[in-house]
Amino acid sequence: MSVIYVLLAISICVALVFFVAFVLSVKKGQYDDAYTPSVRMLFEDELVETTSEKNNQSKSQTK
Amino acid sequence: MIFVIGMKQMSVDKACYHCGDACSGNTVLFAEKEFCCNGCKTVYEIFTTNDLSYYYDIEKAAGKTPEENLDKFDYLENAAIVSKLLEFDEEGVQVVHLNIPHIHCSSCIWVLENLKRLHQDVKSSQVDFPKKKVRITYSSKNLSLKELVVLLARIGYEPHISLEDYSKKNNAVNRGLIYKLGVAGFAFGNVMLFSFPEYFEVEEFWLEQYKHVFRWLMFAFSLPVVFYAARDYFIMAYKVLRSRLLNIDVPIALGILTLFLRSTVDILFDLGSGFFDSLTGLVFFLLVGRFFQQKTYGFLSFERDFKSYFPIAVTKLNGDKEEDSIQVYEVKAGDRLLIRNQEILPVDSVLISGSAQIDYSFVTGESQVVFKSSGDKLFAGGKQKGGVLEVEALKSVSQSYLTQLWSNAAFSKNKVSQFQTITDRIGKRFTIAVLTIAFLAAAFWLVVDASKAMNVFTAVLIIACPCAIALAAPFTLGNILRIFGKHQFYLKDTNTIERLAQVEMALFDKTGTLTSATENTIFYEGMELTEQEVSLLKNTLRASNHPLSRSLYGILKSQEIETLDAFEEETGKGVQGRVDEHSIKAGSANFIGQKVDSRSLDTSVHVSADDNYKGRFVFKNKYRDGVSKLFEQMAGGYTLAVISGDNEGEKNTLEELVPFGTPLLFNQKPEDKLYFVKELQSKNKVLMVGDGLNDAGALAQSDVGIAISENINVFSPACDAILDASKLTQLGNFLKLSKQSIKVIKISFLLSLCYNVIGLYFAVTGQLKPVIAAILMPLSSISIVVFTTLASNYLGRKLRSQKER
Numbered sequence: 001m002s003v004i005y006v007l008l009a010i011s012i013c014v015a016l017v018f019f020v021a022f023v024l025s026v027k028k029g030q031y032d033d034a035y036t037p038s039v040r041m042l043f044e045d046e047l048v049e050t051t052s053e054k055n056n057q058s059k060s061q062t063k
Numbered sequence: 064m065i066f067v068i069g070m071k072q073m074s075v076d077k078a079c080y081h082c083g084d085a086c087s088g089n090t091v092l093f094a095e096k097e098f099c100c101n102g103c104k105t106v107y108e109i110f111t112t113n114d115l116s117y118y119y120d121i122e123k124a125a126g127k128t129p130e131e132n133l134d135k136f137d138y139l140e141n142a143a144i145v146s147k148l149l150e151f152d153e154e155g156v157q158v159v160h161l162n163i164p165h166i167h168c169s170s171c172i173w174v175l176e177n178l179k180r181l182h183q184d185v186k187s188s189q190v191d192f193p194k195k196k197v198r199i200t201y202s203s204k205n206l207s208l209k210e211l212v213v214l215l216a217r218i219g220y221e222p223h224i225s226l227e228d229y230s231k232k233n234n235a236v237n238r239g240l241i242y243k244l245g246v247a248g249f250a251f252g253n254v255m256l257f258s259f260p261e262y263f264e265v266e267e268f269w270l271e272q273y274k275h276v277f278r279w280l281m282f283a284f285s286l287p288v289v290f291y292a293a294r295d296y297f298i299m300a301y302k303v304l305r306s307r308l309l310n311i312d313v314p315i316a317l318g319i320l321t322l323f324l325r326s327t328v329d330i331l332f333d334l335g336s337g338f339f340d341s342l343t344g345l346v347f348f349l350l351v352g353r354f355f356q357q358k359t360y361g362f363l364s365f366e367r368d369f370k371s372y373f374p375i376a377v378t379k380l381n382g383d384k385e386e387d388s389i390q391v392y393e394v395k396a397g398d399r400l401l402i403r404n405q406e407i408l409p410v411d412s413v414l415i416s417g418s419a420q421i422d423y424s425f426v427t428g429e430s431q432v433v434f435k436s437s438g439d440k441l442f443a444g445g446k447q448k449g450g451v452l453e454v455e456a457l458k459s460v461s462q463s464y465l466t467q468l469w470s471n472a473a474f475s476k477n478k479v480s481q482f483q484t485i486t487d488r489i490g491k492r493f494t495i496a497v498l499t500i501a502f503l504a505a506a507f508w509l510v511v512d513a514s515k516a517m518n519v520f521t522a523v524l525i526i527a528c529p530c531a532i533a534l535a536a537p538f539t540l541g542n543i544l545r546i547f548g549k550h551q552f553y554l555k556d557t558n559t560i561e562r563l564a565q566v567e568m569a570l571f572d573k574t575g576t577l578t579s580a581t582e583n584t585i586f587y588e589g590m591e592l593t594e595q596e597v598s599l600l601k602n603t604l605r606a607s608n609h610p611l612s613r614s615l616y617g618i619l620k621s622q623e624i625e626t627l628d629a630f631e632e633e634t635g636k637g638v639q640g641r642v643d644e645h646s647i648k649a650g651s652a653n654f655i656g657q658k659v660d661s662r663s664l665d666t667s668v669h670v671s672a673d674d675n676y677k678g679r680f681v682f683k684n685k686y687r688d689g690v691s692k693l694f695e696q697m698a699g700g701y702t703l704a705v706i707s708g709d710n711e712g713e714k715n716t717l718e719e720l721v722p723f724g725t726p727l728l729f730n731q732k733p734e735d736k737l738y739f740v741k742e743l744q745s746k747n748k749v750l751m752v753g754d755g756l757n758d759a760g761a762l763a764q765s766d767v768g769i770a771i772s773e774n775i776n777v778f779s780p781a782c783d784a785i786l787d788a789s790k791l792t793q794l795g796n797f798l799k800l801s802k803q804s805i806k807v808i809k810i811s812f813l814l815s816l817c818y819n820v821i822g823l824y825f826a827v828t829g830q831l832k833p834v835i836a837a838i839l840m841p842l843s844s845i846s847i848v849v850f851t852t853l854a855s856n857y858l859g860r861k862l863r864s865q866k867e868r
Binding site: 004005008012015019022023026027031032033034035036039040042043 | 169172173176189190191192193194238241242245249253273276280
């Protein structure tokens with residue numbers, strides 16, 4: 001039954017890993033601004049779209 | 064801000080593709096799109112040529128007309144000022160944090176984060192939307208801070224740089240509470256798991272073998288909770304006790320301490336499993352309550368003083384007319400200063416040359432410009448709108464008429480620490496009651512069974528720990544705070560709600576608070592104008608950008624568009640136009656050649672046709688809709704008064720609006736307002752509603768100071784709450800809701816007392832087992848949280864339906 005010591009050690013280690021991850025994320029400022037990243041996430045690949053759009057626009061202008 | 068007049072007529076016109084404002088008069092057509100002015104068109108051009116046209120797809124018409132006057136950033140050439148503003152400056156890389164009030168939608172985030180496409184030397188930019196700030200990293204070799212700021216201003220995102228940024232350098236964010244919450248939550252979860260086995264299988268063989276391991280693990284997890292997460296409660300309890308008072312922190316600290324010591328003794332002598340799960344749970348719930356209460360509006364500041372309005376630097380003229388940019392604190396009496404268009408006067412001064420059109424809206428809330436001629440005295444806080452001025456400083460910054468108000472003691476007092484919250488008041492009685500019961504029960508058991516005395520004594524302290532009571536106020540008030548926020552009533556903290564509920568008297572400022580700063584009523588007095596003259600006047604005004612011209616243009620009913628044969632505008636004086644034989648002049652009395660009537664203090668535009676004086680258009684502030692209704696509603700429960708810095712010109716109009724007998728005070732200086740509030744406070748709790756910097760003293764002195772703001776993004780003076788001007792009529796309902804929320808708290812106090820009575824039964828009879836505490840503590844806390852949240856949401860919904868009615 002001494003396996004319980006091993007299990008306890010493992011479970012606490014896993015828990016500590018998550019705790020440290022939490023502390024680090026707070027330290028990096030992830031909780032300071034909870035809104036902007038949610039918007040920024042949606043913008044990641046807009047560059048391609050805008051170039052094509054610009055082309056469309058310049059075409060329509062030349063018409 | 065003034066040209067809202069005539070909006071109804073304008074709405075027929077097309078809205079500007081860039082900024083969404085109505086295009087009046089000078090519509091600019093470009094790329095099949097309509098723009099209200101060249102500025103907006105230029106921004107559109109910049110965006111489209113730099114692959115940024117997606118800006119217009121995210122949000123429609125999100126832009127802002129860019130500022131034309133970019134000279135005002137000249138002070139950013141001064142290295143000493145720049146180095147103070149920069150966050151980081153090394154090896155050609157500079158980092159700056161800029162406050163941009165215009166940030167308001169996802170388009171703004173997108174374009175600002177793509178700033179590098181507008182200038183190759185911008186390395187990266189990151190927007191903090193709630194705080195309306197952008198952090199820009201750029202290479203300083205080819206791009207100076209001034210160029211960067213000008214670039215932002217050119218696309219309509221003009222940063223607001225003020226003395227406040229300059230003098231304050233503590234950017235450190237306080238994340239203490241989040242860490243503590245994390246520690247307590249982590250420990251609570253683990254301790255709960257470790258404590259379960261003993262609750263279920265008490266006599267089991269293997270459990271007997273290993274229970275000590277579990278117990279000591281729980282002990283280890285509770286150490287950081289007691290010594291780190293709960294630290295503030297001990298510190299506060301110590302402070303309160305030292306000042307010979309009692310509040311809610313005392314029984315909480317006592318409860319935590321007893322829980323920890325009793326549990327440690329229990330496991331040390333193998334008396335039981337201890338109360339570690341209750342201990343960590345208690346601290347966790349308390350911290351959640353505090354976290355919930357701490358709703359902050361990052362983009363608002365409740366601490367602003369004149370520093371946030373004033374510029375960092377001004378242009379000083381040296382002896383040989385040489386211009387020199389100096390910091391405003393270095394301005395001495397006698398210095399010659401150059402004030403450009405849109406610059407704010409930092410000191411009281413005398414006008415030497417130039418045509419002064421001063422907008423004192425920061426100071427008084429009155430946005431109509433005041434005309435001054437050389438030799439006149441100008442007060443600090445006024446904003447020049449027009450040409451360049453040369454002035455001579457009369458005083459230094461801190462000694463000016465307006466700024467010396469801040470040396471008053473009212474600005475250094477702390478309203479929160481002086482106020483005893485409802486929780487603290489109940490906490491006092493509660494502590495006394497709990498200690499009495501604990502000692503009586505212990506004394507009883509000393510006689511009956513001395514071995515149980517200590518057990519009962521600690522059990523009473525543990526079970527009576529007022530977790531539920533301490534949670535009632537944070538959750539109710541925190542929720543009400545959010546409900547207020549949804550209705551554009553932004554409070555500094557939850558403490559303000561409690562103070563609001565106690566208010567007995569309400570004072571209102573007039574200009575900018577009861578009257579609208581953006582809308583005017585215009586009426587004409589004098590000889591009637593013929594149709595032809597009206598048409599000529601309208602066409603003449605069309606070419607002028609002066610706010611008064613724009614307002615007047617909006618109300619004149621004439622559809623013909625004529626081409627003028629001659630047009631001339633003298634900045635700050637007036638306009639004149641000619642068609643065929645007829646000429647028209649509109650502007651100040653001097654410009655028309657009319658003698659100024661010294662009694663008349665109104666803003667007016669005089670008109671003459673073919674050099675014959677016709678009459679004048681008088682601009683008057685319009686009272687906000689529903690003001691009289693608000694006064695009627697509040698008159699029942701509160702003593703009301705109006706206090707204004709203006710002359711008595713509006714007395715008769717105002718008397719009709721307010722209930723009969725309401726005191727109306729005029730000609731009150733900023734200090735007068737402050738002392739008036741102070742005098743009233745000897746008898747009543749005073750609510751002050753104001754808007755300008757001249758109300759700042761009264762707002763600071765009053766029990767609750769509410770600043771009215773037309774646009775919450777622009778700055779309002781230091782206060783306890785900021786109310787959007789359109790919601791002023793709701794004020795009565797807000798006050799009612801704050802009173803109701805106190806009732807909710809009182810009911811939840813009763814509810815949690817019931818739980819305490821049940822718990823005390825177990826404690827006093829010596830039957831308190833860890834499992835009972837482990838059930839009772841979370842049960843009471845959660846039921847209080849549920850009750851207060853539901854109750855305050857219900858009350859908040861009533862507020863919404865009242866609005867719709």
